[in-house]
Amino acid sequence: MPRYFTDEHEWIDVEGESATVGITDYAQEQLGDIVFVELPSVGTMLDKGGDAAVVESVKAASDVYAPISGEVTEGNEALEEEPALVNSSPEEDGWFFRMTIGDKAELEGLMDDKGYKAFVEAL
Amino acid sequence: MSDQPIEEDEPLEAIELGKLPLDAWHRDHGARMVPFAGYEMPIQYEGIVAEHEWTRSSASLFDVSHMGQLALRSPENDPELAARELERLLPGLITSLKPNKMRYSMLLTEEGGVIDDLMVTNVGPHLALVVNGACKWDDIAHLREHLADEVTLTHYDDFALLALQGPEAGDILEELIPGTGALTFMTADLFEYDDGHIWVSRAGYTGEDGFEISVHEGSVAKLADVLTSDDRVKPAGLGARDSLRLEAGLPLYGHDLTLETDPVSADLTFALSKKRREGGGYLGHGPVMEAFNNGPAAKRVGLKIEGRMPAREGADVFAGDTKVGVVTSGGFSPTLGQPIAMAYVDAAYAEEGTELICQVRKKSLPATVTSMPFVAHKYFRGN
Numbered sequence: 436m437p438r439y440f441t442d443e444h445e446w447i448d449v450e451g452e453s454a455t456v457g458i459t460d461y462a463q464e465q466l467g468d469i470v471f472v473e474l475p476s477v478g479t480m481l482d483k484g485g486d487a488a489v490v491e492s493v494k495a496a497s498d499v500y501a502p503i504s505g506e507v508t509e510g511n512e513a514l515e516e517e518p519a520l521v522n523s524s525p526e527e528d529g530w531f532f533r534m535t536i537g538d539k540a541e542l543e544g545l546m547d548d549k550g551y552k553a554f555v556e557a558l
Numbered sequence: 559m560s561d562q563p564i565e566e567d568e569p570l571e572a573i574e575l576g577k578l579p580l581d582a583w584h585r586d587h588g589a590r591m592v593p594f595a596g597y598e599m600p601i602q603y604e605g606i607v608a609e610h611e612w613t614r615s616s617a618s619l620f621d622v623s624h625m626g627q628l629a630l631r632s633p634e635n636d637p638e639l640a641a642r643e644l645e646r647l648l649p650g651l652i653t654s655l656k657p658n659k660m661r662y663s664m665l666l667t668e669e670g671g672v673i674d675d676l677m678v679t680n681v682g683p684h685l686a687l688v689v690n691g692a693c694k695w696d697d698i699a700h701l702r703e704h705l706a707d708e709v710t711l712t713h714y715d716d717f718a719l720l721a722l723q724g725p726e727a728g729d730i731l732e733e734l735i736p737g738t739g740a741l742t743f744m745t746a747d748l749f750e751y752d753d754g755h756i757w758v759s760r761a762g763y764t765g766e767d768g769f770e771i772s773v774h775e776g777s778v779a780k781l782a783d784v785l786t787s788d789d790r791v792k793p794a795g796l797g798a799r800d801s802l803r804l805e806a807g808l809p810l811y812g813h814d815l816t817l818e819t820d821p822v823s824a825d826l827t828f829a830l831s832k833k834r835r836e837g838g839g840y841l842g843h844g845p846v847m848e849a850f851n852n853g854p855a856a857k858r859v860g861l862k863i864e865g866r867m868p869a870r871e872g873a874d875v876f877a878g879d880t881k882v883g884v885v886t887s888g889g890f891s892p893t894l895g896q897p898i899a900m901a902y903v904d905a906a907y908a909e910e911g912t913e914l915i916c917q918v919r920k921k922s923l924p925a926t927v928t929s930m931p932f933v934a935h936k937y938f939r940g941n
Binding site for chain 2: 467468470471473489491492493494495496518
């Protein structure tokens with residue numbers, strides 16, 4: 436299952452016609468203790484680069500952007516009870532939402548694992 | 559993802575940031591540094607919540623050297639002059655402040671607006687003032703403009719200020735500097751340390767027992783090392799300081815106190831001494847007394863918010879469909895496990911228990927007006 440990354444520190448797993456989105460370990464580290472995640476409701480149409488979710492850490496609210504365009508099909512309900520999953524398991528159990536892939540071509544501009552690693556190291 | 563900085567009062571790009579005496583010490587201890595009050599300062603070390611909880615359960619060391627440490631000295635033929643002069647600029651009773659006692663007060667404009675909040679201590683030979691870092695240059699200008707020329711104003715910019723805060727702070731400092739444990743809340747004294755003098759105040763801004771320690775910049779790294787070599791002490795940053803003071807119901811200048819607020823609307827009438835209310839003679843006395851006698855139009859209140867989504871500074875507060883106020887600081891309370899906030903609301907909605915709504919990104923969060931502090935103060939007032 437290929438995983439892509441954005442320069443806004445979101446990751447996106449692509450599985451057939453569906454994708455799972457979350458924020459990277461680097462992102463959660465920067466945000467600190469996460470106390471609330473506001474997820475888009477199922478059926479929301481997302482535009483690539485547009486607002487998708489909001490992460491509330493103790494210190495600030497931060498926007499999470501849609502890595503691609505598509506429709507939200509599921510939100511991670513576990514985050515409602517335990518938002519700290521984003522800190523403890525950002526790239527697995529702390530996923531944010533699943534969505535359809537509106538346009539596969541939009542994936543092409545994203546980074547792969549290696550590219551993202553280099554991107555973070557250069558920050 | 560965009561990370562909004564915690565402080566965005568000033569456009570900082572153009573300002574060269576200053577370095578505090580412990581700059582290297584913070585970096586060596588893994589601090590994440592951010593611009594604050596014109597300096598690079600530690601916002602956190604291991605994490606805000608961990609530092610917050612450690613302060614509430616043991617003791618934390620905060621560097622608050624950005625704050626302005628000032629002294630007002632009277633001419634020798636009139637030792638009371640500095641106190642009388644300072645009283646013209648604030649609503650507290652300073653002339654009767656006994657040696658080694660401290661008082662919280664506010665510098666006011668003619669309209670009663672708050673220029674800054676500050677601590678005034680009678681050091682004996684002079685008055686010591688501790689003012690907010692972001693306001694200190696304006697405060698100095700204001701003081702110099704209004705105080706009689708014979709009053710000498712000194713800015714101790716070669717002194718650092720450390721805060722040791724938490725339930726273990728009393729024992730820890732007494733072991734290191736005998737005698738400090740006998741200080742009670744809002745008293746202060748001079749002690750010897752490292753062949754020099756340090757000034758220790760039993761005060762702070764976390765709601766916990768603790769001290770603020772004024773120490774020369776040449777000795778501060780050694781003192782920070784000695785304090786943190788104690789297993790009960792860990793360094794804590796501005797992030798935890800902010801969540802702690804919010805739980806303690808303590809207003810933060812630039813957010814909960816501004817030129818547009820006055821001591822009455824800020825619900826700080828304890829700082830309006832009775833004698834000064836009656837006698838007047840300070841900038842802003844008229845407008846402040848009008849608000850005191852007739853009630854303020856709006857009042858600072860505490861809000862407990864349902865759910866987990868914090869309402870932050872700038873969030874509108876509604877009663878039904880009517881906007882009745884705005885949040886001035888808010889966040890998630892680690893101690894209570896829920897969001898809390900301070901807001902200014904129309905006086906009619908300021909009563910404890912009033913049900914209000916905070917509007918956050920089109921979501922309506924139920925909120926209840928709550929008495930402050932949100933978390934009880936644990937000041938040491940003597941055995």
